[in-house]
Amino acid sequence: MYIYDQFDRTFLQQRVAEFSDQVERRLAGQLTEDEFKVLRLMNGVYLQLHAYMLRICIPYGTLSSAQLRMLAHVARTYDRNYGHFTTRQNIQYNWIALKDLPSAMADLATVGIHGIQTSGNCIRNTTTDHRAGAVAGEVDDPRVWAEIIRQWSTNHPEFTYLPRKFKIAVSAAEEDRAAVLVHDIGLRLLDDGNGRAVFRVMVGGGLGRTPFVGKVIRENLAPEHLLSYLEAILRVYNAEGRRDNIYKARIKILVHELGAEEFSRRVEAEWESIRDGYLKLDEVAISDIRSRFRYPDFEALQDAPSELVAALMNPAFARWHENSVGRHKVPGYAIVTLSLKPVGGPPGDATAEQMDAIADLADRYGFGEIRVAHEQNLCLPHVRQKDLPELWRELDAIGVATPNVDFITDIISCPGLDYCALANARSIPLAEALTERFADLDRAKNIGRLHVNISGCINACGHHHIGHIGILGVEKNGQEFYQLTLGGKADENAALGQLLGPAVPYDGVVDVIERVVDTYLDLRQGEDEIFVDAVKRLGVAPFKERAYVAD
Known part of the structure; x- marks a missing residue:
């Protein structure tokens, strides 16, 4: 913390x-x-x-x-x-x-949280891996650098009124859980081969009306130059980004129109004039930020304690443990994902009672710390393995222990037409219907890892472009229709999904998705080939052929 x-x-x-x-x-x-x-x-x-x-x-x-x-x-x-x-x-x-x-x-x-810069044409909340500081293999804790960016960007006088909103994400593990390639600026902390952390800098990612995967403009930025380099990028964008057309105002359009090479040249030229100025970070400044993070006082424990081994004889606990518990970098500890995706419920919602209960459980079992995941779930990053059985019972009692993490019912969804004035179609009822259709956990496990993302309009708040199955609500003659895409993904090899075919009316979406899933099950090369890899191998044609044919 x-x-x-x-x-x-x-x-x-x-x-x-x-x-x-x-x-x-x-x-x-x-x-x-x-x-x-x-x-x-x-x-x-x-x-x-x-x-x-x-x-x-x-x-x-x-x-x-x-x-x-x-x-x-x-x-x-x-x-x-x-x-x-x-x-x-x-x-x-x-x-x-x-x-x-x-x-x-x-x-x-009173507890240090606020709504500042969560909207408007400014630098928004910097995001990162919800397992940061807990997972093995990180080059560094990316939250340290996200905090440095937060302090630099809050009320920045030059970047308060940018051409459009601006989003930065940081990742430091081998697996990218922060979707850095679809942000205005994506930062990956890497080892330079000599034991020193450096940043790979990517710009121009983003979704919405015109989706792009970010382009690398610098492979090995030294950490002390992070803020000056970000400042150079923002200056170029602020000066040259479109302000005459809201649909062409994001940095991704500027990078696309100039080309990544030319955009990089302009950034480097701007950077040369400021790289060794007041924004250069010295070890004292970095150490000061790092010292403000409090890490748990971990005990010396062993993996697979007797309490856990005994509990794994319970099939219900074993299913949850396999699905929702991740490996921690410290022996004897675990990372626990709390599913906010109940069958028939709105994705990402938590009641006041659930939040209070989770806070109590975090104090009892997780050093008082909770994380919010990009996938709209919560996480307890530091739990003793011997406490997992009792934690599971208490999580199950409040409805956040559904073992569907990364399965087809672990749906990312925007609020859609139920709340948003910009939306063309409903998102939440469709997500609820999908969770009900695929509620059988044995069936979901057989399907395997499959991410469904739903957006109620082209603004793509549900990130449908990077869903293994993406669903976009559109309006046709006053009725709700949905375009489907296949093969998107948000990881370190991020890709945009391919359009499946004609838009589908609301009442037909769940049936079409079920036929897509059945096609995958028929054509996959063994149970180890997950859905998105099958789409990459086969293309969308075999899925389209069967998706639009009624039983």
């Missing part, structure tokens, strides 16, 4: 006071909605289909138990008793009244 200092606390208190005054003037009619819009967006407040929505920043997806309890308090006191965790490791409240926003933000500030 990162320990905030007095500067952070004072900054949040001042920001709450400032926003409270803005809300008061809006309620009094002294500000129009258009005048208020730019102010509320910089504090994470959207005007959605039915009400205001408050998006809260969870820096690099790390929460303390006290912070999670406060999120539960806000859900219970100001909203409708739940929150929605997002693909950017944030949480959203969909029903907060405007008059209650200052009180909610004041409460959140």
Whole structure:
């Protein structure tokens, strides 16, 4: 956990006071909605289909138990008793009244969380691997660098009003769990071969109306130059990015139109003038940030303790352990994923009662730390293996132990037309219908790893382009239709899905997906070939041939 200092606390208190005054003037009619819009967006407040929505920043997806309890308090006191965790490791409240926003933000500030820069054309919450600091093989803890970026980017005077929103992700493990290749800037920490960590820098990734996978513009950036190099990238984008067309304003369009080589040349030229200036990080500054992270005092334990071995005789526990428990870098410990994807429920939602209970379990079993995953699940990153049986029983009692992580019902979904004014189609009811169709856990295990992503409109908040099966809601003559793509993926070999065929009406989507899955099961080369690899080998043609033929 990162320990905030007095500067952070004072900054949040001042920001709450400032926003409270803005809300008061809006309620009094002294500000129009258009005048208020730019102010509320910089504090994470959207005007959605039915009400205001408050998006809260969870820096690099790390929460303390006290912070999670406060999120539960806000859900219970100001909203409708739940929150929605997002693909950017944030949480959203969909029903907060405007008059209650200052009180909610004041409460959140007491535990160091806020909505600053979770919306607007600025640098958004920097995201990273939800297993950071717990998984083996990392070059470094990427959260240290995400925190450095957070401090540099918050209220940056030059980048407060960019051409468009801007997203940065950092990863440091062999497996990319932060989807860095589909961000405006993606950073991979690598070993340079001499035991020194360096950054591979990628730019121009992004989804939405015009999706792109990021391009590498520098292979071995020394850590001390991280901020100056990011500053150079942002300066080039801020100066040359389109402002006349919202659909062409993201950095991905600039990189595409200039070409990665030319864009890199311009960044390098800008960087030369600032690389050894005030943004150069020395070891004192890096060590100061690193020292503010508190790591658990791990015990000397052995893997596979007797308590775990005995519990594995229970088939239900064994299924959960195989699906939801990951290997920790320290012997005797484990990483536990909490599924927020119940059968028939909205993906990514957690009730206030669940959040309170998870905070208690984190204190009891996980050093008081919780992570938010890109996949809209939660994670306890440091759990003693001998505590897993009792933890499982308590997680199961509150409905977050469904053993479907990475299976077809572990669906990523945006809120869609149920909440969002931009959406063309519903996402949540479709996700619920899919979880019901594929609820049988034996069947889901046989299908294996298969990621389904649903977006209710072309803005792609559900990241449908990089789903193994991607679903995009579109409107046709006033009716909901859905385009399907196959073969996308968000890992270190990120790829965009290929269009399957004609859009499908709402009532036919689940049947079409079932036929796609059955085709995969018939054609895969053994149980080890996962769905996305079969699509890569076969192409979409055999899936299309069977998907549109009714039984």
